[in-house]
Amino acid sequence: MGTGRVQRIGRVETGVPKLDSLIEGGFPPNSSILVTGPSGTGKTIFCIQFLLHGAKKNQKALYVALEERPCDVRREMTRFGWNLATYEKKGLFLVLDVANPRAMMPSREKYTIQAGFTPETFANRLYEIVSQNKVERVALDSLPALALACHLDKLGQIRKAIHQVNNLLLEAGCTVILVSETSDLTRGATRFGVEEFVATGVIVMTYSEKGPKLTKNMMILKMRGTKHALAKYPYQITDKGIQLQTV
Numbered sequence: 001m002g003t004g005r006v007q008r009i010g011r012v013e014t015g016v017p018k019l020d021s022l023i024e025g026g027f028p029p030n031s032s033i034l035v036t037g038p039s040g041t042g043k044t045i046f047c048i049q050f051l052l053h054g055a056k057k058n059q060k061a062l063y064v065a066l067e068e069r070p071c072d073v074r075r076e077m078t079r080f081g082w083n084l085a086t087y088e089k090k091g092l093f094l095v096l097d098v099a100n101p102r103a104m105m106p107s108r109e110k111y112t113i114q115a116g117f118t119p120e121t122f123a124n125r126l127y128e129i130v131s132q133n134k135v136e137r138v139a140l141d142s143l144p145a146l147a148l149a150c151h152l153d154k155l156g157q158i159r160k161a162i163h164q165v166n167n168l169l170l171e172a173g174c175t176v177i178l179v180s181e182t183s184d185l186t187r188g189a190t191r192f193g194v195e196e197f198v199a200t201g202v203i204v205m206t207y208s209e210k211g212p213k214l215t216k217n218m219m220i221l222k223m224r225g226t227k228h229a230l231a232k233y234p235y236q237i238t239d240k241g242i243q244l245q246t247v
């Protein structure tokens with residue numbers, strides 16, 4: 001296992017201190033990692049932390065905002081000292097606004113999509129942005145929101161759409177975070193029960209009870225081609241973002 005201080009050749013640093021040393025230096029390059037868990041555990045913060053870490057190293061990053069409006073995400077991230085606009089101006093951090101079109105609201109964002117999009121038109125728009133801008137890191141937040149936006153209610157349709165989007169992002173050479181959700185791990189790691197099979201890795205961010213307190217824990221359920229432990233790693237959301245407590 002690595003120390004986490006030196007980036008292993010061919011790994012993509014996560015931007016979350018201490019996480020890299022648990023997964024041989026970072027995510028496998030050109031892979032898709034599913035980040036899943038209940039609401040409020042920090043999945044969106046994880047996405048931005050990963051993307052910004054890349055942007056700071058001149059790796060272009062794209063955040064696909066399907067749930068929260070980009071203006072809300074930008075504002076929330078200032079709490080961690082992250083000024084997304086600075087990197088957006090440099091063309092290193094891109095935001096695709098799908099949240100406003102989903103709500104049939106006009107978007108003032110540079111990158112958006114027409115309301116009434118289908119999985120195909122969404123995938124085309126995504127590919128256009130990623131390939132034209134040579135984007136290296138992508139976070140799609142979230143898959144359940146994409147399914148809702150496209151009115152997909154049959155598992156077969158959802159599976160097809162997830163495959164399509166995942167494959168095109170991998171084909172474009174990106175390293176991808178796909179966000180899903182789950183409230184009860186005993187019923188599977190994800191909302192649709194298909195996402196974990198598509199992804200190269202699965203990270204669960206969840207709550208545990210410790211006496212009268214709730215703690216937040218991260219688990220690496222799967223990371224193909226990587227030696228990793230199956231343990232609960234406590235983490236905190238601090239004024240610097242997500243920090244794993246001990247490794």
Ligand SMILES: Nc1ncnc2c1ncn2[C@@H]1O[C@H](COP(=O)(O)OP(=O)(O)OP(=O)(O)O)[C@@H](O)[C@H]1O
Nearest residue numbers: 038039040041042043044045046067079237238239
């Ligand atoms: N400045 C802060 N300091 C400490 N904790 C914070 C701070 N800002 C947010 N949090 C924590 O982060 C949580 C929100 O994180 P985030 O939006 O990333 O969650 P999420 O998993 O994406 O949730 P959802 O599934 O609802 O989108 C809050 O519920 C709160 O617990």
Ligand SMILES: [Mg+2]
Nearest residue numbers: 043044067141
């Ligand atoms: Mg979120």
